[in-house]
Amino acid sequence: MLAPQFAQVLQSGAPVGLAVSGGGDSMALLHLAAAMGGRISVASVDHGLRQQSAAECAMVAEICAGYGLPHQTLAWTGWDGRGNLQDQARRARYGLLADWAHAAGLGDIALGHTADDQAETVIMALSRGAGVDGLAGMAEVTCRDGLRYHRPLLQITRAALRAYLQATGRGWCDDPGNDDPAYERIRIRQAADVLATLGLTPQALGQVARHMATISAALERGTAEIAAAVTLPQGGDVLVTLPLRDLSREQARRLVLAAMAQVHRQMPMPRRDEQQRLMQGLMQGQGGTLGGCLLTFDGPVLRISREPQAVAQLVTPTNALWDARWRLSGPHAPDLQLRALGAGIDLCGDWRASGLPRRSLQATPAVWRAATLISAPLAGFGADWSAQIVAD
Template sequence: MLAPGFAQLLQGGTPVGLAVSGGGDSIALLHLAAAIGGRISVASVDHGLRPESAAECGMVADICTSYGLPHQTLKWTGWDRRGNLQDQARRARYGLLADWARAAGVANIALGHTADDQAETIVMALARGAGVGGLAGMAAVMSRDGLHYHRPLLQVTRVALRAYLVATGRVWCDDPSNDDPAYERIRIRQAADTLAELGLTSQTLGQVAQHMATATEALDRGTADLAAAVMMPQSGDVLIMLALRDLSREQARRLVLAAMERVHRRITPPRKDEQQRLMHALLQGQGVTLGGCLMTFDGPVLRVSREPQAVAQIVTPTTALWDARWRLSGPHAPDLQLRALGAGIELCCDWRRSGLPRRSLQATPAVWRDQTLVSAPLAGFGGDWSAQIVAD
């Protein structure tokens, strides 16, 4: 049942993490992976939203013990009863899993998403009026912040997984929130039989996702080729050296988003409505701030920079990677910190020689000792330090 590529990872001895909640899909993932063997570690996220969740994580731990697999429960305590619960829980889940995986030396994490999850995702995308990228659904393998998330059950239905569990005498837990029609995904799940009568089965919708994924790959290749021709890096900024009006709107949109991702490596893709407002403003020649990025024009050239306010609270040791892309070299010391240059630019008399705009420089890394500016390499202040962009 597991995707061949993921099975090969296990068989090849690559360290692999499994995200297992105790629900049927992820429990099946655990048993199927354990049957193959390999260097497997398991994590369960306890969102703390139901009294049963701790016991469910304990059940997963017991199964792992029976297989001799290491298991860790990751607890989320960040829900403040405001905002979109499912979205916040999903973001927290990925954050906790990423921290766990890095600490465990694991770069590949498997998730229990199924063909039914993919179908639901496509229907949700249709309801939003999504484009090609949205209709591609969930990728079989997704890379984020140096980690690879696998969905080895994406071609398998929930019915098939439950049949496997029953046939092998396995137990699992059903989360009652999976029947709560307050959530859009659950309403779509409850309408699955009606959709199937119209021919919109999980198999059919999965085929739509595959076709759209193929189209997205082609568009991505075209964007990469265009970016190589018209994008120019400049000390952390990205310049688009071609008037956006000379491109189709879709080419311009993809090019701008690609530039934003280079400038802000942890950016959350803007919502569709935000992208529409962004492109309307840029095609009118207006500067925009969005998603931690600052976009300004110098004639037809669009400059995409990090937004100073977005990095104002990032503080790390000088030996650490700053803002997920900057590495500094110099006389490191325990009492030094990396922070954004910000208002320290007033101390940099020669900053104009850098060729960068003032606001771009304010968002670059600087070395500080408490409130004293020690060095701002890109602004020409303090000669003992240098800053480099680290490759993706």
């Protein structure tokens, strides 16, 4: 049942993590992976939102002990009752899993998403008028936080997995939240039988997602070819030298988003309506801000920079990676910090010699001792330090 690509990872002997909640999908993943063998570690995220959650994690731990697999429960205590619970819980889950995986030396984590989850994702995308990328749904393998996340059950239905568990005499826990119609995904799940009568089965919707993923990959390859010809790096900025109107609207959108992702490596994907508003302005020669990036025009050239305000509170030791891309070399010391140059640019008399705009430089890393500026390498201040962008 497991996807061949993930099966190969297991069989390679590489250490692999499984995210197992105790629900039917992830429990099937656990048993199937354990039967195949490999260097497996297991984590369960306890969101602490239900009284039963701790017991469910303990059940997973007991089953893992029977297999001789290490297990760890990861507790989330960040919910304050405000905002989008499902979104916050999802973000917390990925953050906890990433911390666990890095500490355990894991490079791959498997998740229990199924064909039904994929179908629900595609329908949600349809309801929002999504484009090709949205309709591609979830990928079988995605990279995030320096890890590879696998979905080896993405072409298997929830019913098939539960049938497997029942046939082998294995149990699972049902989360009552999975029946709560307050959530969009649950309402779609409850309408699955009606949708199936219209031919919108998990298998059919999964096929749509695979077709769209193929098209999306082709568009990405085309965008990369265009980017190689018309973008230039400059001091942390990215310049787009070809007028956007010379491209199709989709090519321009993808090119701009790819350049923004170079400038802000941890940028969450902006909503489609935000992208559309930005592109409408850019096509008219108007700059803007989005996703922590500042977009301006130098004549016909589009400059994409880090937005100064977005990094104003970012503080790290001088020997740490700053803003996920900058590495500084110099006389490190415990009382020094890396912060954005910001208003310190007024202390850099020769900053114009850099050829970079003032606002671009304000978003670059600078070495500070408390309120004293020690060095701003890109602004030409302080001779003992240099700054380099590290590879992705």
